[in-house]
Amino acid sequence: METKYIRRELSAVIEEAYRYFSVITVTGPRQSGKTTLIRNLFPHLPYYSLENLDVRSFAENDPVAFLNQHTEGMILDEVHNAPNLLSYIQGMVDADADRRFILSGSSQFAMLKKVTQSLAGRTAVFELLPMSYSEIREIAADTPLDHLLFNGFYPAIYSGRNVPKFLYPAYMKTYLDKDVRDLLQIKDMMQFHTFIRLCAGRIGSLFKASELANEIGISSHTVTAWLSVLQASYIVALLPPYFENTRKRLTKTPKLYFTDTGLACHLLGIESPEQLARDKMRGALFENFIVTEALKRRYNQGKESNLYFYRDSNQNEVDLLLKKGSEFYGIEIKSAMTYHADFEKALKQMDGWVKGPVEGKAVIYAGTLENTAGEIKLLNYTHLDNVLD
Template sequence: MIQRTIEQLVLKRAAQYPVVTLTGPRQSGKSTLCQALFPNYKYLNLEDLALREFASSDPVGFIHQNQGGVILDEIQRVPELCSQIQVCVDANKRKGEFILTGSHNLSVRQSINQSLAGRTAVLELLPFSLKERQNFPSKDLQEILFQGFYPTIFDQNIEANVFLADYIATYVERDVRDLENIRDLTLFKKFLGLCAGRVGQLVNLSNLSNEVGVSSTTLKSWLTILEATYVVYLLKPFYKNLNKRLVKMPKLYFYDTGLMAHLLGIRKKEQLINHPLQGALFENMMIGEMKKQIAHKGLQHELYFYRDSKGVEVDLIVDQGTKLLPIEIKMAQTYSSGFLKNKSMIEKDLSLPAAKWQVVYSGSTQQRSDVDIWNFDEFEL
């Protein structure tokens, strides 16, 4: 198993809490990681129908038989177990007694809020980061964007096209049906493809509604499902304590560039070389990389973008609590001072006189007095 950045954080939380809950997309490596970190724990997968029926029909008996060190995979399948886990950990008062995993963010968090608040640490495992992916030979940028970061592609040496087609059919479509009764899955898949074509753009449900042919209310519900199943996420605009007219709609990104590329109809890496959305894929990869670093290191940072009504913007702002870190993301191999053409204006708007800007691109790393310039493979928060 490839060493994951989050490993020590999981072990630390297991020594502090009776329950550790690990959420994240399907196939992000949650089960593999938990079994590797807790080899002596009993492993129970609630996708197993017989096991699920036992847990659902007799949660008291199920937990009574399975305590004192157990991994419960896909806990959202039997959310009623959380109440009995609460009873068990309150009585036993043992650290690290239960390790839970879940692929439906909303379902898992609802169950935790109802029964396990204060009793569980909640961590998030996303697909490979760029650093974790460096264990595999290719550093060709088009191949990285095309393959994406799901561990199974590398661990089992599966062609990206094959894995991603199966992933959409097996996981996305099934999970969608579990969460909401969508009558026409074809329209949902059309919506998914249109989302891939709008990565890095402001979310405009009215325009999408016209293209898909369903109401904005329905699309809002579908978007919530895509967020809950870790397919997409929304990047919020930064407008804290500012009086200017600023954009307040979020931008849309995918958790994985390979999935995005597949939905765009890209079937080999060479198609990316002159593709009009290659830059959007690169931006998606780097903002996703920041999310992974924050989640896997347990950082308390927040991510935003900034744009005013005149279109003056910065790709990413990392709110580190005590300071704001502005980051420009460009796919170019050569640095240009034009990357920071809005620097002085944004510094004035955000009161950033002491901030050192960061530029992430596909050229070589350089440090300057006013800006750090990073190759995409080397940037660390």
């Protein structure tokens, strides 16, 4: 397959922000397409990767000379490798607001802390996750659902540069060896391996640190620390529960999802779309797909997450709540291909559960029968965009 550039939805927001900010920061997981995106958007700016040891050495030993090589500005990739540059960039853009610096990095934890400290008010920060379904719609139009979930959404898959059976094992090895080892100084990497695989088995479930701690034989505090690293490196995302300060007994525990279904399949030991089709985690992986699509839509508009789920002590639950201003949109997610009236049960009752007007309701499922006329829309997953905007 010929390598081709797929324009990312985030491009339009970055181009707009470029008119108002001297510094643009793009963060996200490894290999989500950050470098390709910024090099395509800003071909007029010189590019430097701080993964390159010679470049990094120059930048660290003489930051002023390094940054002054180009008066118009520059692209600095993997900037978390030379965080001290940020203070110098601050001084330069304060002195000359026309200079432009485009920064990227995959270590949210280290990078965002430094960026917000050094460049507060001077940078727009964007998060780039793997491809959204709408970005690959033309390429993946004929791809069956199980193949879609198994392949995942990393750009390398869709540009023809890699395949799942090679990409995800290599990705995890790089991630574990570089990011996790550096951050946590874990002595027993086998325990961390077990932890991340157990997390994959809990997709779509409430995340209870004490349960995982007991299974692995570590403390709850360690589980919480390890989870924060998975979040900060964009391996997992937590979906917060919706609750108001009322007397209702609503859960305050978040649900766990992975930012990519292909990576999750690898961690679950699923080795083919055919195996996925009959795996007990298929429904959870489909739910994961829909939740992360909703998250990508927000990030690709340059906005923060507005996603929640609802669950109370009576086990009443709505899979996904979108908060649109003061209103809510309720979504039930079903991996079945055949519609059942039960799919709408929770949505019919949700007006009495949430505090605030309900703008709309939808069931997103794998079937082809659709109905947009009623109070509750019935939509195939390929038309999820219709309810996200």
